[in-house]
Amino acid sequence: MIHALQFCATSNAKHNFERVAEFINTLPAHRPCLVSLPESWLCFAKSSEQVLEVARQHQYWRQQLSLLCQKEQVWLAAGTIPVMSDTGRYYAASILFDAQGRECAQYNKIHLFDVTVSDNTGNYHESKHTQPGEHIVVADVLGTKVGLSVCYDMRFSELYRAQVELGANVLLVPSAFTVPTGRAHWHTLLRARAIESQAFVVAAGLYGRNDTDIAHDNGRQTYGHSLIISPWGEIISECHSGEGWISATVDMNELNQCRERMPMHAHRQARKVKL
Structure with missing residues (x-):
């Protein structure tokens, strides 16, 4: 069983952690399970300088997450937390914990969001401190x-092709x-990644709107619409707002049948992908 949390993060890491712990405590008692958190759930600050702190x-925070996994007996894909690098910047690190609190993997976001968007923020420069x-x-x-990835990564299909090869x-x-960007591309991109990879896609998202009582304190707005998608590209579960x-159960028989009936990976001609 996989559970994905849609969450409205603030700039206060302690407050965010306590609220996420409360959410996890409400999950059904059935174990084992995998819990997936959104990007930037621990600290969604107004400036990257705050995240750097x-x-x-x-x-x-890694220790606190380890203890939480032990307490709740869950596997946890901890969205992203900022982790210092040796360059003075931080990684947007997606860390995977098992139910004993051990760190099993860490993925550092590869593709950084340096773009212009027609919202109240306008210019994003993630690479400034990431x-x-x-x-x-x-x-x-x-x-x-x-396969572990983060947000803007979803626009780069070669990353997921390489994950499937692994x-x-x-x-x-x-x-x-x-x-x-969510209104324009979110569903399309995620369904495409599921269809071309013939894999389940789980996308836990932040949600916050300035015109509601569920708002980020940094002034930004996030799209929500967390999704779990089947290997055929069907939306299994969605949290709109x-x-x-x-939640969903990953049915490996469904995945195997999808790949057997349409053996795309065997048919692919260009099999070597270099990022």
């Missing part, structure tokens, strides 16, 4: 291979999508 405390990752990561989770059956895409859980 949280990154300097990353060892503390160090790009360099490695593709696929991890074993409860007998299934899971055996990935489930693709995690924690996100903090803007509203304009607000906060809450979406």
Whole structure:
């Protein structure tokens, strides 16, 4: 079973952690399960300088996440937390914990969001304080291979093709999508990644709107619409707005039948992909 949380993060890391812990405590007692959090859930600040301060405390937050997994007996794909690099910048790190609190994998976001968007922020310059990752990561989770990625990565299909070549059956895409890009591309991109990869896609997203009582304190707005998508590209579960859980059981028989009936990976001519 996979559970993905849609969440309205603030700039206060302690407050965010406590609220996420409360959400996890509400999950059904059935174990084992994998819990997926959104991008930037720990600190969604107004400036990257504020996030940098949280990154300097990353060892503390990793310890707290480890203890939470032990307490709740869940596997946790912890969206992203900022982790200091040796360059003075931080990684947008997606860390995977098992139910004993052990760190099983860390993926550092490769593709950074340096773009102009027609929203109240306008210009995004993620690379100012974020160090790009360099490695593709696929991890074993409860007998299934899971590919780790983050938000803007979803626009680069070659990353997911490489993950599938490494055996990935489930693709995690924690996100903090803007509203304009979300309306235009969110569903299309994620369904495309599922269809071309013939894999389950799980995209836990931040949600916050300035005209509601569920708003980020940094003034930004995020799209929400957290999704779980089948290997055939069908939306299994969606959280359109607000906060809450979406859940699904990963049916490997469904995935295997999809790949057997349409053996795209055997048919592919260009099999070597270099990022």
